[in-house]
Amino acid sequence: MSREPRRGSDGPSPAGHYRLARAVLYREAVLFVRYPANAIGGVVIAVFFFGVLFYGGRMVAGQALTDSIEGIIVGYFLWTLSVGAYSAISNDIGSEVQWGTLERHVMTPFGFAPVALLKGLAKVIRTFLTSGVVLGVMLAVTGTALELNVLTIVLVSGLSITSVLGLGFAAGGITLLYKRIGNWLNLLQFGFVVLVSAPSLDVPWLRVLPLAHGSGLLQRAMVNGTRIWEFPVADLALLVVVAVGYLGAGYLVFQYATRRARRLGVLGDY
Amino acid sequence: MATREGRSTDATAGSDPAAGEDGADRVADTPDSGDRRRDRRSAEASESGPGGAGAAVPAVAVSGLSKRFGSGPDAVTAVDDVSVEIEAGSIVGLLGPNGAGKTTLIKSILGMVLPDEGSVRLHGIDVREDSRAAYARVDAMLEGARNDYWRLTVRENLRYFAAIGGVDPDSVAERHDRLLDRFGLDSKVDTAVRNLSRGMKQKVSIASVLAGDADVVFLDEPTLGLDVESSRTLRAELRRIAEERGLTVVVSSHDMDVVEAVCDRVLIMSGGRIVADDAVEALLAGDDRHRLRVVARGIDPGLVADLRREFDGVAVDTEAGRTRLRVAVDTDDLYALVARLREHDVTIDRLDTVEPDLEDVFVDLTRGTGGHSR
Structure with a gap:
């Protein structure tokens, strides 16, 4: 019997992870293009808050703020990325529960982990696009020039917000168990401001917290023009370890919460 | 003859959809495949399963399943020592008053609820031990029509959930066309689900469950919200599609007409237990x-x-x-x-x-x- 995919002849052929990735990313792209209001709204709000921060800060702090504007822009860029990734993944899990689609993602032959990670990746890509626009507007408004080495910025900020994805998974898992807690967990994103601006150079242990070490490296990349291959290997290794560690821990929390929700019979209940 | 040998007991094949090499052998729902259900039943009956050589492997086998919620005096036994087997290719109605344990039983079979005791096998695959392999063969519409994405179009939903279910959506594109045609959705394929009527949304939900290659399908209240004509059409098409594709369907419904018209066999639950399990005709004749x-x-x-x-x-x-x-x-x-x-x-x-x-x-x-x- 033929085992070739019978494309067009109506014989179901198995989908691999490539097909799965295409389906998940396509869905995200379709929603992004077809319903741009959410993305535009997010960009407008982010730019508005930056405007308040910039013009308000200049009135209060004057030259001091102007001198440190590069650092503020980089920090704000990373913060918008973090908030986008965190809220997208945690809210997405909550929404899937409401829509009744969560069970179908749990009940996939791929296993929930790859599907969830691909959905997370889709959210991160979307967040990069919107935060990129916010970054462009910030540079234009303030007349600031930064080193924009795309490879370095994407790698460093991508790894930085991977740790936040882990927090998003954990928050999503807790939302499965305690449905009404989602809005409270969104408050955590304001804590990202503290992490992004943490003095990780002066207080080394802060580097093991999400975002803190990555924020420092991103400042060096975008303000000083340090390229990815110019960073010490130890710094890059720590960035990877923190990213993988928090993502793994977040996913474990999510798995535990999912298992407990199944035990309690509340998985998918809303 | 199109059969699916090697699938039902080959748990490793389902553990990685990319490696599901038997996928190309699955039964297609071509209009001339009306006899395939019988063919496949006999093919599966000849397989060597957990029951030994020559024993038919049931599509669903539940053994001693119990689930209690809560503890102490407030504990509620939702499912109480239920054992049941459902033959591949049959359509079974699950009836019971509210609180009888139907939903908990279905969710336990699907692994959405972890039972306290008992085991569940889908085509011989233990759902708890090898859930990925089991999930390659099962899909469900649970608790009403909301199990798809309302902001995607009808076709996008079918393609997405086919991929999530481990099937290349291109390979089932024609099946999707036929499915939508039969459910009267052919003129709405590119319409976002949110813009459809309630009845049509319900049909899209069912179609998305049938979009992949699952051959064990659970439908909870499939005709809820449908008008009389739509309900009648859906019943007929559901029966037809199930027979053509050799699906095993479990229909949970309060609508006795649906169960009487569609199902070969009826399970009636009450107080967490199965109090009747027989063919519709036998249940009626027994009264x-x-x-x-x-x-x-x-x-x-x-x-x-x-x-x-x-x-x-x-x-x-x-x-x-x-x-x-x-x-x-x-x-x-x-x-x-x-x-x-x-x-x-x-x-x-x-x-x-x-x-x-x-x-x-x-x-x-x-x-x-x-x-x-x-």
Whole structure:
């Protein structure tokens, strides 16, 4: 019997992870293009808050703020990325529960982990696009020039917000168990401001917290023009370890919460 | 002959959809495949499964399944030591009053609820031990129509959930076209689901469950919210598609007409246990009492309560001051009933004997044992 995919002849052929990735990313792209209001709204709000921060800060702090504007822009860029990734993944899990689609993602032959990670990746890509626009507007408004080495910025900020994805998974898992807690967990994103601006150079242990070490490296990349291959290997290794560690821990929390929700019979209940 | 040998007991094949090399051998729902269900049943019957060489592997095998929620005196036993096997290719109705344990049983079979005791096998694959392999063969529409993305179009939903279910959406594009045609959605393929009527949304939900290659399908209230015509069409198409593709379908519904029209076999749950498990015809044939249908005026709620206590299978429906009463009676009961109505000055407008239907059997079996009978 033929085992070739019978494309067009109506014989179901198995989908691999490539097909799965295409389906998940396509869905995200379709929603992004077809319903741009959410993305535009997010960009407008982010730019508005930056405007308040910039013009308000200049009135209060004057030259001091102007001198440190590069650092503020980089920090704000990373913060918008973090908030986008965190809220997208945690809210997405909550929404899937409401829509009744969560069970179908749990009940996939791929296993929930790859599907969830691909959905997370889709959210991160979307967040990069919107935060990129916010970054462009910030540079234009303030007349600031930064080193924009795309490879370095994407790698460093991508790894930085991977740790936040882990927090998003954990928050999503807790939302499965305690449905009404989602809005409270969104408050955590304001804590990202503290992490992004943490003095990780002066207080080394802060580097093991999400975002803190990555924020420092991103400042060096975008303000000083340090390229990815110019960073010490130890710094890059720590960035990877923190990213993988928090993502793994977040996913474990999510798995535990999912298992407990199944035990309690509340998985998918809303 | 298109069969799926190697699939049912080859758990490793399902553990990685990319490695699901048997996928190309799956049965297609081509219009001329009406006999394939029988072919596949016989093919699976000849497979060596957990039951040994030559034993048929049931599509669903539940053994000693129990689930309690809570602890101490407030604990509720939702499913109580249920064991049941469902033959591949059959359509089974799951009935029971609210709170009987139907949803918990279905979710336990699907692994959405972890049972306290017992095991579940889908085509011989233990759902708990090898859930990925099991999930390659099962899909479900749970609790109403909301199991797809309303902001995607109808076709996008079918393609997405086919991929999530481990099937290349391009390979089933023609199947999707036929499915949508049969459900009367062919003119809505590029419409966002959010813009469809409730009935159409329901159909899209069912279509998305059938979009992949799952051959065990659970449908919870598939006709909820549909008008009479749509419900009738859906029943017919569901039966037809199930037969063509050799699907094993479990339909949980309060709509007795759907179950009677579509299902080969009925499981009735009450108080967490299965209280009846038989073919629809056998259940009806087993009820040898007459049914009286009385249309009368002057039956007050107190009298209804008395009748429920004194007689079996009482179903009441009141409209515009007239009460329609169905009662299961033997000869002695008949005299007693008439006497009781006369005693309360009830005016009988009409009195007929009727053949018992599934609702009568259901009311008899679940009366006073959990949930509430009608």
